[in-house]
Amino acid sequence: VVSTQSTGSSGINAEYGKQWYQRRVRGVTFTLFIFCTIHCGFLKPCDMSFSKFNIKEDNFDVEKAVRAAKFGNWSTVFEIIKKKPYLINCIPEQRSWAILHQAVYWNDLDVVTKLLDIPNCDALVKTKRSRNNDADPSSTPKEVAQQMGGRQAIVNRLDNHVQNLRNKRFGGDIIYVVPQKEGEEEA
DSSP states (O other): OOOEEEEEEEEEETTTTEEEEEEEETTEEEEEEEEEEOTTSOEEOOOOOGGGOOHHHHHHHHHHHHHHHHTTOHHHHHHHHHHOGGGTTOOOTTOOOOHHHHHHHTTOHHHHHHHHTSTTOOTTOOOOOOSSOSSOTTOOHHHHHHHHOSOHHHHHHHHHHHHHHHHHHHTTOOOOOOOOOTTOOOO
């Protein structure tokens, strides 16, 4: 269990539809951004106050959810994620994979689809360095599926999900920002 102490910082930036909280863990300040979407797809500020977060309880729930995912106990995973959807992309300190990586490992397209249907689920969440090197560090769920082989349906589903989000947000175009020196002509 990680002991934490609140920095006392919290606020809402309604213009961007995000609410943020800061926590100090082992001398490092972490900022948690929480986005809530309503049925029309626009962002609105969360109505969750800073005091509603219990870092020890959340730590326990993340560990429980990822452990349940590791052993394929999806009912426990979805029970926790239903109550605390902001934990879906978290990776406990002693673990390397998020819940979505575990669903890819189990080669369970239905679970992957159900997870991707949760608005908070990040299809590009990256792994941490693994103790037993079962996947490269900083691997997305798609990369884990490709490394393991035999998971083409899951790779396709992850690709479609990312492409649909890009289409929804940017019209399908990938936006590149390239720095240019002053006076330099465009390429």
